[in-house]
Amino acid sequence: MTESTPGRRRGDDLERAILEATLEELAEVGYANLRIESVAARARAGKASLYKRWPSRAHLVRAAARYQGAKGDKHFEPSGDVRADLARVMRRIAAFQAGPDGEAIRGFVGELTDTPEGEELRDQIERPRLRVVAQVFEAGIANGTVRPEALAPRIVNLAPSLMTHYFLTRGKPAPPEVIDEILDLVVMPLITERSPE
Amino acid sequence: MTESTPGRRRGDDLERAILEATLEELAEVGYANLRIESVAARARAGKASLYKRWPSRAHLVRAAARYQGAKGDKHFEPSGDVRADLARVMRRIAAFQAGPDGEAIRGFVGELTDTPEGEELRDQIERPRLRVVAQVFEAGIANGTVRPEALAPRIVNLAPSLMTHYFLTRGKPAPPEVIDEILDLVVMPLITERSPE
DNA sequence: TAGATAGTGAACGCGACGTTCACTAAATGC
DNA sequence: GCATTTAGTGAACGTCGCGTTCACTATCTA
Numbered sequence: 001m002t003e004s005t006p007g008r009r010r011g012d013d014l015e016r017a018i019l020e021a022t023l024e025e026l027a028e029v030g031y032a033n034l035r036i037e038s039v040a041a042r043a044r045a046g047k048a049s050l051y052k053r054w055p056s057r058a059h060l061v062r063a064a065a066r067y068q069g070a071k072g073d074k075h076f077e078p079s080g081d082v083r084a085d086l087a088r089v090m091r092r093i094a095a096f097q098a099g100p101d102g103e104a105i106r107g108f109v110g111e112l113t114d115t116p117e118g119e120e121l122r123d124q125i126e127r128p129r130l131r132v133v134a135q136v137f138e139a140g141i142a143n144g145t146v147r148p149e150a151l152a153p154r155i156v157n158l159a160p161s162l163m164t165h166y167f168l169t170r171g172k173p174a175p176p177e178v179i180d181e182i183l184d185l186v187v188m189p190l191i192t193e194r195s196p197e
Numbered sequence: 198m199t200e201s202t203p204g205r206r207r208g209d210d211l212e213r214a215i216l217e218a219t220l221e222e223l224a225e226v227g228y229a230n231l232r233i234e235s236v237a238a239r240a241r242a243g244k245a246s247l248y249k250r251w252p253s254r255a256h257l258v259r260a261a262a263r264y265q266g267a268k269g270d271k272h273f274e275p276s277g278d279v280r281a282d283l284a285r286v287m288r289r290i291a292a293f294q295a296g297p298d299g300e301a302i303r304g305f306v307g308e309l310t311d312t313p314e315g316e317e318l319r320d321q322i323e324r325p326r327l328r329v330v331a332q333v334f335e336a337g338i339a340n341g342t343v344r345p346e347a348l349a350p351r352i353v354n355l356a357p358s359l360m361t362h363y364f365l366t367r368g369k370p371a372p373p374e375v376i377d378e379i380l381d382l383v384v385m386p387l388i389t390e391r392s393p394e
Numbered sequence: 395t396a397g398a399t400a401g402t403g404a405a406c407g408c409g410a411c412g413t414t415c416a417c418t419a420a421a422t423g424c
Numbered sequence: 425g426c427a428t429t430t431a432g433t434g435a436a437c438g439t440c441g442c443g444t445t446c447a448c449t450a451t452c453t454a
Binding site for chain 3: 205206207208211241242243244245246249
Binding site: 204205207232233234244245248252253254 | 440441442443444445446449450451452
């Protein structure tokens with residue numbers, strides 16, 4: 001739902017309307033079935049206005065994802081209970097994947113070769129996640145429940161990577177049982193201080 | 198390179214030629230840019246012959262991947278050195294991803310929603326990998342270097358999943374350094390018998 | 395050797411792409 | 425407040441690949 005009969009919009013106003021329309025369309029029909037003309041129609045804009053701004057569907061969708069990302073930059077407060085915190089983070093990732101951004105990401109994989117463009121996009125999505133997971137780990141290190149070595153990027157990345165892998169290969173985000181299993185069988189054993197047996 | 202002027206092929210002969218052409222085309226232009234007409238041209242076949250056999254590009258490509266898979270069903274003999282064996286398996290996965298099958302897989306992700314079709318395809322790719330990794334683990338369990346709990350599917354799946362994740366998100370298979378890091382920081386610590394410190 | 399079967403290649407309508415253009419609404423300057 | 429510039433609209437256009445159809449022909453079978 002955008003505004004109602006605002007005459008003729010221009011500039012940022014119009015741009016926002018188009019990006020919103022893109023997100024809605026993405027959520028409804030998915031990346032593969034996204035038609036530029038549908039986005040234009042939904043935004044009540046001319047196709048030319050879209051092409052003036054973005055050269056291709058991929059660019060448009062990436063802009064929309066970025067736009068969306070800028071909105072939901074919520075803070076995360078680690079509780080110190082590492083397992084519970086990670087579960088929260090992972091559920092948040094699942095929710096993100098269930099929305100239009102998830103569709104966008106899946107779409108990109110198809111066209112993503114080894115370009116700087118792709119790297120930029122990946123960083124943009126990964127970096128905030130890594131920061132959050134690292135925070136959680138740090139809280140755990142502080143209270144002695146997590147090994148300091150867990151801060152290695154590959155390990156910090158592990159839970160998010162597995163979430164993404166599930167999402168990309170199954171077409172839907174990991175359900176709670178899977179999240180639990182990932183935590184109990186993989187992540188927690190790796191990061192917790194080895195209890196002297 | 199297919200055969201030379203075999204008059205007019207039919208049946209399995211023709212089918213093989215088309216699948217070969219699909220694989221070549223896939224390797225050259227990738228899934229996203231695969232044109233049915235190019236495949237037909239390369240196979241010196243009519244489009245109708247393709248559509249008679251496979252209803253869509255996705256089906257054609259899946260058939261080609263299966264065809265290819267049927268060729269390279271090599272046996273794997275675990276040496277007992279778990280780390281070395283896993284490294285070999287992972288390098289093999291990387292090589293697989295670098296070829297036309299990799300392109301095919303990436304392509305499917307875009308259209309893969311939560312359907313039985315998708316599940317079938319995933320199984321087809323995952324199952325052999327899991328068998329191999331499980332064999333490696335079993336050899337390790339037998340000689341006491343691997344914990345029996347490592348046979349949990351989620352853990353057996355771990356290395357292949359991370360390979361796939363890298364491939365899908367970077368557009369190219371994981372290089373050797375990444376494989377080493379995955380092994381040393383993630384997989385090996387998780388599966389090896391905890392040494393009493 | 396005749397009939398049945400299977401492949402060819404050209405043509406078709408379709409839908410979406412990405413572009414262009416005459417027209418018009420909003421912003422700007424005087 | 426009127427004239428000019430800037431930006432968006434919407435319809436039309438050529439192009440491309442899709443998936444289908446059809447008249448023709450090569451191969452197989454009996």
